[in-house]
Amino acid sequence: MPIPVLMPALSPTMEKGNLAKWVKHQGDKVKSGDIIAEIETDKATMEVEATDEGTLGQILVPEGTADVAVNTPIAVILGEGEDAGALNNFHAEAPAQQPSQQQPAQQQKGAESAPPAAPSGPDGSPAEAAQTPAEPQSAVAAPPQPVEPEPDVPEGTEMVTMTMREALRDAMAEEMRRDGDVFVMGEEVAEYQGAYKVTQGLLQEFGADRVVDTPITEHGFTGLGVGAAMAGLKPIVEFMTFNFAMQAMDQLINSAAKTLYMSGGQMTCSIVFRGPNGAAARVAAQHSQDYSAWYSHIPGLTVIAPYTAADAKGLLKSAIRYPNPVIFLENEILYGHSGPVPRLDDYLVPIGKAKVVRPGNHVTLVAWSMGMSYALKAAEELAKKHINAEVIDLRTLRPMDSATVVESVKKTGRCVVVEEGWPQSGIGAEIAARIMEQAFDYLDAPVGRVSGKDVPMPYAANLEKLALPSVAEVVEAAKAVCYR
Amino acid sequence: MSDAPSPAKTNGAKGEELGGDALLSLYRSMLLVRRFEERAGQLYGMGLIGGFCHLYIGQEAVVVGMQMAIKEGDQVITGYRDHGHMLACGMDPKGVMAELTGRRNGYSKGKGGSMHMFSVARTFYGGHGIVAAQVSLGTGLAFANRYRKNDNVSLTYFGDGAANQGQVYESFNMAELWKLPVVYIVENNRYAMGTSVSRASAQTDFSKRGASFDIPGEQVDGMDVRAVKAAGERAVKWAREGNGPYILEMMTYRYRGHSMSDPAKYRTREEVEKVRTEHDPIEQVRARMLASKRASEEILKAVDAEIRKIVNEAAEFATHDPEPDPAELWTDITR
Numbered sequence: 001m002p003i004p005v006l007m008p009a010l011s012p013t014m015e016k017g018n019l020a021k022w023v024k025h026q027g028d029k030v031k032s033g034d035i036i037a038e039i040e041t042d043k044a045t046m047e048v049e050a051t052d053e054g055t056l057g058q059i060l061v062p063e064g065t066a067d068v069a070v071n072t073p074i075a076v077i078l079g080e081g082e083d084a085g086a087l088n089n090f091h092a093e094a095p096a097q098q099p100s101q102q103q104p105a106q107q108q109k110g111a112e113s114a115p116p117a118a119p120s121g122p123d124g125s126p127a128e129a130a131q132t133p134a135e136p137q138s139a140v141a142a143p144p145q146p147v148e149p150e151p152d153v154p155e156g157t158e159m160v161t162m163t164m165r166e167a168l169r170d171a172m173a174e175e176m177r178r179d180g181d182v183f184v185m186g187e188e189v190a191e192y193q194g195a196y197k198v199t200q201g202l203l204q205e206f207g208a209d210r211v212v213d214t215p216i217t218e219h220g221f222t223g224l225g226v227g228a229a230m231a232g233l234k235p236i237v238e239f240m241t242f243n244f245a246m247q248a249m250d251q252l253i254n255s256a257a258k259t260l261y262m263s264g265g266q267m268t269c270s271i272v273f274r275g276p277n278g279a280a281a282r283v284a285a286q287h288s289q290d291y292s293a294w295y296s297h298i299p300g301l302t303v304i305a306p307y308t309a310a311d312a313k314g315l316l317k318s319a320i321r322y323p324n325p326v327i328f329l330e331n332e333i334l335y336g337h338s339g340p341v342p343r344l345d346d347y348l349v350p351i352g353k354a355k356v357v358r359p360g361n362h363v364t365l366v367a368w369s370m371g372m373s374y375a376l377k378a379a380e381e382l383a384k385k386h387i388n389a390e391v392i393d394l395r396t397l398r399p400m401d402s403a404t405v406v407e408s409v410k411k412t413g414r415c416v417v418v419e420e421g422w423p424q425s426g427i428g429a430e431i432a433a434r435i436m437e438q439a440f441d442y443l444d445a446p447v448g449r450v451s452g453k454d455v456p457m458p459y460a461a462n463l464e465k466l467a468l469p470s471v472a473e474v475v476e477a478a479k480a481v482c483y484r
Numbered sequence: 485m486s487d488a489p490s491p492a493k494t495n496g497a498k499g500e501e502l503g504g505d506a507l508l509s510l511y512r513s514m515l516l517v518r519r520f521e522e523r524a525g526q527l528y529g530m531g532l533i534g535g536f537c538h539l540y541i542g543q544e545a546v547v548v549g550m551q552m553a554i555k556e557g558d559q560v561i562t563g564y565r566d567h568g569h570m571l572a573c574g575m576d577p578k579g580v581m582a583e584l585t586g587r588r589n590g591y592s593k594g595k596g597g598s599m600h601m602f603s604v605a606r607t608f609y610g611g612h613g614i615v616a617a618q619v620s621l622g623t624g625l626a627f628a629n630r631y632r633k634n635d636n637v638s639l640t641y642f643g644d645g646a647a648n649q650g651q652v653y654e655s656f657n658m659a660e661l662w663k664l665p666v667v668y669i670v671e672n673n674r675y676a677m678g679t680s681v682s683r684a685s686a687q688t689d690f691s692k693r694g695a696s697f698d699i700p701g702e703q704v705d706g707m708d709v710r711a712v713k714a715a716g717e718r719a720v721k722w723a724r725e726g727n728g729p730y731i732l733e734m735m736t737y738r739y740r741g742h743s744m745s746d747p748a749k750y751r752t753r754e755e756v757e758k759v760r761t762e763h764d765p766i767e768q769v770r771a772r773m774l775a776s777k778r779a780s781e782e783i784l785k786a787v788d789a790e791i792r793k794i795v796n797e798a799a800e801f802a803t804h805d806p807e808p809d810p811a812e813l814w815t816d817i818t819r
Binding site: 259 | 559561590591592593594595596600601602603604609610611612613614617619620621622623624625626627628629631632650651654655657658661815816817818819
């Protein structure tokens with residue numbers, strides 16, 4: 001029976017990749033361990049090894065094909081004694097560019113894993129695929145992106161589609177060109193080009209003095225960055241993920257956030273701490289948690305968590321120029337998502353301004369970062385039920401633009417807050433309190449909260465899914481506050 | 485005296501004999517710290533200074549000697565036993581004392597207190613309350629010097645207690661890796677609060693704590709200001725010339741408790757008395773000046789009187805300066 005070679009998932013959050021090159025060609029003998037192709041992910045170019053022995057019978061996806069969904073069959077290996085005739089019975093499951101709806105969940109494959117050699121079903125199609133429900137994987141599937149530009153973007157401005165990853169990189173590069181005091185430091189930011197490829201190309205442009213690879217030493221390099229900021233430089237400190245920043249919590253809070261106050265306004269600390277925050281995919285409790293509420297608790301810190309590529313760029317540029325310490329919470333799953341970014345010489349998004357992304361008049365949905373993905377999809381679902389949800393992207397968590405939320409609630413009378421973090425003392429709790437204080441008389445229902453469940457993040461795919469918010473939960477919560 | 489190597493054991497060579505003017509200047513600086521701290525202790529007892537207050541009495545030669553080894557532009561950063569460093573950096577005793585009493589003309593407008601004072605003008609970067617946090621911050625100051633390609637050096641002070649914190653070694657690693665211009669000054673006053681060095685440290689020779697990073701270090705008689713100055717000059721030169729960090733372990737002693745609320749039951753009165761009578765940094769200089777006739781009793785008396793006047797004025801100022809305006813509660817949180 002011919003064995004399909006499937007597009008492998010090469011990182012926990014990979015959804016698709018480019019087939020950069022076929023190293024083996026049709027008719028070549030392959031044995032387990034041979035490199036047969038090169039796949040370009042959004043993080044790196046990876047080699048794909050064969051896991052089966054035989055002849056490369058057919059290449060289904062030619063080299064140079066972009067955006068091949070994970071688990072798409074890319075080639076067929078013929079076993080001993082099989083010839084090309086056997087291919088007639090083989091039906092490729094999905095063409096390359098189709099969305100991943102029919103693909104099984106693949107994000108559990110580690111970066112080191114070889115292409116999966118899925119057992120074949122009776123008709124020659126991959127058995128796993130055949131059993132996969134049509135439901136897309138909630139968190140990882142491409143979320144809808146709002147297309148409205150900032151109000152202050154001049155009419156007719158050209159929009160460029162780019163990933164959030166590219167937008168963040170461009171923001172750093174532009175600010176580094178603008179100001180020699182700006183530099184970036186962190187683990188793997190320079191020669192490796194960024195653990196998540198966010199700093200790609202910066203070393204080449206700015207050199208090793210300004211793009212600084214650090215040892216694995218979060219407490220130390222955070223303190224070092226704060227010291228450099230006190231001396232007047234403007235560091236961008238990348239945490240490989242914010243999970244590791246807990247090692248540096250004392251420097252973030254006691255040194256970075258408080259020194260301006262404790263020095264009576266003398267000692268400034270203009271510094272950006274950035275990196276992926278929140279749930280990733282299948283990395284379990286220590287590597288998958290949301291720090292939004294943690295940092296937003298601290299006076300002296302400014303906390304930003306963008307959802308779109310445009311906001312990521314405009315807010316990061318603003319953050320780098322800001323004379324205060326900024327916690328810039330990115331999201332690994334959103335890095336690869338594309339959106340329109342205004343092509344402007346200097347695109348700045350103001351810190352501390354929420355954005356009404358989708359107008360509505362029945363219920364207000366408040367979210368930020370990855371939570372926006374649930375909120376926007378829920379709004380679409382709700383529209384089908386004739387509930388018009390107004391969706392607000394907070395974008396900045398501290399200082400929190402509660403005025404925009406309150407204004408909306410005065411119109412809708414109902415509110416649901418969506419967050420991936422835990423419920424107790426969460427952002428949702430804070431917003432509920434503020435609405436109670438500032439718009440109590442306008443409320444027609446208690447504020448609803450959809451949050452991550454009050455448990456450490458489990459590893460098992462089904463449990464992980466249960467631990468995270470879902471579109472269905474947001475829809476249900478919105479219906480509940482609408483008494484529907 | 486169980487933990488301290490005797491001064492004879494230190495490998496830092498005695499400094500050159502200093503000229504009369506230089507000696508008198510050192511004497512004056514050390515005396516200012518001593519008298520200021522004594523007065524701070526009094527004000528604390530009167531309830532005018534609150535919270536934690538860590539006095540530097542006994543350790544004066546360390547900061548005064550080091551200050552003689554640096555030039556304008558070099559930075560100083562330390563932990564919470566910081567009053568001496570601020571005075572040695574040339575900060576106004578009135579502003580320091582007014583911060584201790586929590587008044588509006590204190591260096592931090594009364595919002596920082598004893599442990600949290602800064603002076604950008606005097607390149608004094610604090611004043612940090614969390615043990616050893618200043619070590620990575622001071623390494624960052626050195627990073628900024630290297631980034632800007634200037635020739636400034638960061639003097640980063642910490643105690644024998646802080647020397648056991650992990651971020652010290654994270655900082656050592658980066659400082660040597662990147663050849664940062666920083667001199668780490670371990671003020672070994674033998675006790676981390678109530679825990680003696682030998683009860684807390686597997687390696688009690690702190691000058692060797694950089695050995696695995698190839699950072700040179702030496703032990704210095706921190707009660708002899710000449711030795712401090714000489715060692716400081718060697719270390720600062722090393723760092724300034726691009727060779728990377730240098731560790732100076734200052735063998736010193738604090739006469740008072742860890743803070744004002746420390747009864748210091750972990751050591752004997754005799755131990756304290758012995759250091760006071762045999763190794764007091766100020767008395768050493770005074771005796772030497774008199775013996776070599778480089779200063780007369782009259783001159784020294786005049787210096788004493790001048791210092792008393794400065795300290796009296798500082799205390800007077802700090803007692804009568806108003807408390808911060810209530811509106812200050814909400815300022816300086818972000819800029």
